[in-house]
Each structure stands twice: as C-alpha cells, then as structure tokens.
Amino acid sequence: MPVSPPPSAWRDRLAISGERRLLLLTGSPAWCQHRLSELLPPDTLWLGSAPAPFVPQAMDKPARWLGQEYPHVVLNGFDGLHPDALGAVSGALRAGGLLCLMMPPLTNWPSFADPDLRRFVASPEEISRCQGHFLARLARLLQAEPQLWLWDQSSGWHADEPWPLTLAPWCRVEALQPTDDQQAALTALLHCASGHAHRPLLIEADRGRGKSTVLGLAAAQLLQRPGYRILLSAPSRKAADQVFVQLHRLLPAAIEQGETIVWNSSQLAFYSPDALLEQRPEADLLLIDEAAAIPTPLLQDLLHHYSRVVFATTLHGYEGSGQGFALRMQPYLQRHYPGWQRCHLSQPVRWHAGDPLEPLLNRLLLLGHSEPDPLPSEEPIEWQRLTQAQLAEDEALLRQLFGLLIQAHYQTSPSDLRTLLDSPELTIHGLRQGRQWLGVALLCDEGPIEPELACAIRRGERRPRGQLLPQTLLAHAGIDEAAGFRFARIMRIAIHPSRQRQGLGQRLLAALTADCRQQGYDLLGASFAASPELLHFWRREGWQPVRLGLSRDAASGSHSAVLLQPLSDAARQVLPAWHQRFQQQLPHWLSGPLRVLAPPLVLALLERHSQAPALQRWEWQDVIDCAHGHRSLDHALPSLRRWLEVRRADWQTLPHLDQCLLVGRLWQYQSWSSLAPLCQRTGQKALQQAIRASLRAAGVPERLTEDFLSQSMPAHAADTV
Structure with missing residues (x-):
C-alpha cells in the first residue's frame, strides 16, 4: 500500500x-x-x-x-x-x-x-x-x-482520495472581474439608486458569493457623483469590511475619517442599525449588509424612513436567519413595496465551485434545509409523540422535522438542532399524514422551583439557567405562586407553510393540551416575539397574556409576550388574577418603557373590561370638555387616560384606526408625526379633531347629569367632588 x-x-x-x-x-x-x-x-x-x-x-x-x-x-x-x-x-x-x-x-x-x-x-x-x-x-x-x-x-x-490529483490552478474570481451574477446585481443596484423611489432591492446569496463586493463596487461608482451621500449598515462594523476593502481598492485616494469614506464632495458613512434609527442621518442611498442578521422590525423602520434601500443577505447562514428573512421580510416587501426587486448570486467567488466543505457542513448541520410541500393524501392526520433517539437514528425523519422548523420560524440555527437532539427537558410532538410530517411542536418541562431559590429569583439575586416561564413570572411580574406550578413551555411550534390556515395549528395545540393535562402539568405556556397576528391566534385559542417584555429582544427585534393556558384546577383558580394584574399594569408601562410600542400590538393585548375604580365627577367633566368643547387634550391627559382604562368596553368598539389613535396619543403620548401615517391622517389639527370625534363616538355625553353619573359609578363615588 x-x-x-x-x-x-x-x-x-x-x-x-x-x-x-x-x-x-x-x-x-x-x-x-x-x-x-x-x-x-x-x-x-x-x-x-x-x-x-x-x-x-x-x-x-x-x-x-x-x-x-x-x-x-x-x-x-x-x-x-x-x-x-x-x-x-x-x-x-x-x-x-x-x-x-x-x-x-x-x-x-x-x-x-x-x-x-x-x-x-x-x-x-x-x-x-x-x-x-x-x-x-x-x-x-x-x-x-x-x-x-x-x-x-x-x-x-x-485521506482516502488518490494522490496525486491532476488539479487545475484556481484563482479568486472577484480579484479579476465580477462574475455574471455580480454584474447583474451591480446593474440592478445602480438602477435602484437612480430609478423610482420606494422600490427596494434585495441581493441574496449563500456565503462566499461576493454580495458584499457588489456593494463596494456600486458604492465606488456612486461616490463619483458630486455630493452623493451613502449610508452603510450591518450587524457589526467587521461584517462590512469587504465593502471598505473594495472602496480602498477602487478609490485609493479617498479619505477615511473614522467610519466615513470621503471622496471629493461625496461620502459613505457606516452606522450600526440602532444608531441609524436613533440619529436618522440624511442620505441618497442606504446599503444594509447581512440584513438577515438584523431584526425585521428595525429593517421595516428603516424602509419607512429612507426612500432608496438595498438589502444584501445570506440565505443559508449559520444562524438560520436567512430563512427568517424570507418568511417575514419578503411578504412585507410584497405588501408594502410591490415594485421591489430581487437578485440572486449563485457562483462562488471566494473558493472553488467544487469546494467540498460547504455541502459537508450543510449535511452535518442541516443548514438551509427545508422540507418540500406535502403531497396530496387521503390518509388520516395523526398526532404522535417522538423521542430524541428516534430522530437521531432516522435521518429522513430528522430532516423532515427540522425542515419544518426552518420553514416556519424566523430564526432556526444549528444550536437548535443540538437542542432538538440533546436537551434533557425536551419533548417532541408532531402531526403526520402517512409518511409526511405536517407540523411539529417542541415542549420544555419547567418548574416547580423550591421556595428559597424562588425568593432569590423574585428579589433579583439569582437567575439560574432554564426555567424561563416560572423565572420570568417571578423576576419580572413578581408572582410568587408561579414557583409552585409545573409548566410545559412550547419552545417552537411549526406548521408547514403550504398547510397553514387549515386548522392544523389548532389541532396540534388541542393534542398538546390534552397530553400535557394527562402528564400532570398545571400550565401550558409560550413566550414569543409578539405581533398582533400571533396574539390574536393564541388568544382565540383561550390563552391569556400575563407578561410583556419592556424592551425589544435582541434576536427578533420585538417585545416578547408570555401567554398561559390553565390545565389543573389550581391553575384555573389563580390565572385570572395573574392576567388581571397584567391588564392593570399595562397602561402604566405604556406611558413609560412601552411608549413606542405599536398601538395595534397594544390593542391585541387589552381586555375589553377593567376593574379600575370608576371615574369621578371632575374626571368626567375633563373628558366631556375635550369631546364636545375645545379643552386642551394635554391639560386633560390624566383624566383621558383614566377614561381609557375604565371605559375600555366603550372605545374598543370603535374602528381599529381610531382605537390606535386613542392608545397611541393618550396612553403612550406618541408624537403627532409618528401617528399620522398609522392613523391615515395628516397634521396635528386633524388628529386632534379625530380624537374628539372618537370620544363622542364612544358615548361620552354632551353634559354631565346625575342620572349618567349614577349609571357610570357606584353611589359612594358619585358624591365625590
């Protein structure tokens, strides 16, 4: 040998x-x-x-x-x-x-x-x-x-391969000239920079295809236009290095001033996504590299503010967020920017086209894998609990279920593959039709927590790994009783996109509820990136919100909501009080840390009835003077906020945009300029008139009478001045 x-x-x-x-x-x-x-x-x-x-x-x-x-x-x-x-x-x-x-x-x-x-x-x-x-x-x-x-x-x-091999010398493609893919993307980018406004461009590719190089080539050409201003953003400054490399190569005489490249009277400046949203500098063009690694809500905010935007994103990156970009951002572009364009780069430029490492890691980590559409079948749909050993030993089964998670969730990573196979607290549930899997849910066993540790968690002195639901209820909501319950937390739930809106999500939830009740759990819960659509789904199934994160999650760019479903008699007795506690606290957060929360999301969280004390005579008079007179809304703001809290059933029958305006201005005190596009009105005066009209439409009387007071508050409160 x-x-x-x-x-x-x-x-x-x-x-x-x-x-x-x-x-x-x-x-x-x-x-x-x-x-x-x-x-x-x-x-x-x-x-x-x-x-x-x-x-x-x-x-x-x-x-x-x-x-x-x-x-x-x-x-x-x-x-x-x-x-x-x-x-x-x-x-x-x-x-x-x-x-x-x-x-x-x-x-x-x-x-x-x-x-x-x-x-x-x-x-x-x-x-x-x-x-x-x-x-x-x-x-x-x-x-x-x-x-x-x-x-x-x-x-x-x-090394099993024969030696030596006849090898043709390879050279880096982009060091010579752009590939056909890159040239097409470059042409599209320059057209986006000069054509009609509000027609964003998406450049997508797997890693190593030279999409960042395209941004650099385009920026070098655009900077030669007098006074042209380009903004560049990415998850980190290092992630944008290749753009700067190209600029230095093509414009060697350009001046670098910190994070800004200056060429004659034109410039390119790098901003992090957060700094860009906070400072909102003016620009002719915004370039966003590795866009899939930036939370979707931030990207949507930038789209609203800048008229010409180019996204470059990895399709199948390590973090799995490329699939999330396709699931969440592309439908948004289709709805709000029907003239948006897309370019796809397929030819590798940073390594040989026959490179064996990329397909090997794709197989090992299931990067970019997605499950094809299920074939029509007459077989019955069945729920089944699966073991981690089954998935590890059956590669086809593993690929099907992990493919469902990738297709249905905004961010699925190789670490999630390890969680699926190794986490000791995990149970796996699926819906199948014959040999095809249509849905999957991952549940995590949490609680109870022993009293001494629970006290330390509530006081902010301890935060051990895991136990997300009982810990957040203890540490953030201050609910002592949560420590004594056993929770089943839905970590992920996914229905194949082609089979959604057919009742399969409700069917899987019903099976999970019945199984968890049989297994002795007290509560079935979930924590997820809150959106009006998701909240409406979960609440329609009878789940109750008990917690909303006060800041945006770093991965999703959204506020995380916690919703629960009671399974045991003990849980059914306490959950209404937990939910009512949240409902009473929410208005206070809306005027503070949740001031910029989207009003439609607020409406999706609110119940229609409140247990707050009835309005007093002077509070009613403030509201009446605003509704039927010209009383300053700001001077009457405390009374208007109390009216929103106490009389939810009155104003929650109004049209959706009117509800958004009342919540956004009176509870959250958002600026008139930010509310105008949301409520489809122009100018402060028009918005103020709309608020007064909404108060009247919600039943605020023209005059304060004793009969009205006696009907709207307890007798002992009616005598209070």
Missing part, C-alpha cells in the same frame, strides 16, 4: 486547488494542539484554548465572523463544540484553507461530556442528564464521509 503524503503536503494541495477541507484531529487535547501548532501558521483563527503563538478566541457570538476571512480555522471541541460556531467560521475560511476540529476519538463522542451541553442544565454537574445524540449523529456521518481528512493519535493520518 502506498504511503500517504504528510498533512503539510495535503495543505499545500488546497492552496493550488482553491478547495477547503474539514480536518478532524482525534486524540488527547495536548496531542491535537501539538500537531496543529506544527501544521498551521500563527495567523490561524483559533476558537477555544490554544498554544502559543496562537491567540485563543471565544466561541460565543458567532456574528463577529460575518464578512471576515482567515487562512485556516481551528475549533477546540474539548472546550465545547458549539454548533453555531462551527457553521459560522466555515464561511470565514478562505479558499485553500483547513477547518480543523479537535475532538476525542470518534468512538467516544456519544459519551463525551461536551462543555457546550452546559447551556441545557442549571449546573455543570448535570451534564450527564443530557443526551449524546447530536455528537453520535455527527460521528456516524463523518465516519461515512469519503472526503473527510482524519488525523488520529492512535491510527495516524487518513
């Missing part, structure tokens, strides 16, 4: 071919580190503990590697194999590079106490409770992978 060339020779081969490879090193941590320190140069990106002269990097926050490039990458799996990190750095590896994974021998993977599993348990000592299915599946797939390069401490180097 011929002797295989040394690893360094295989590394040199990659530099010629333009391919990238996964090199798996298995053995002890010290042996793996020593072998790699001999093989790789010091400018290698090394995640996890590393020997000198390498600089160790943490594996968390994978977004930091968007738009970056490294000659080689090492993941020290002994410090924890974080699936998101594995997916993220693969896109940052340039042509001819090695993605090196340090791990124990493959036979040990199912029992390996991977530190990454700490995410699923309250303390490191509980890792043994986690399943080992994720690593067992990876080991099985890698052992069957013919293009894997394996370097094992006991058995040596393994």
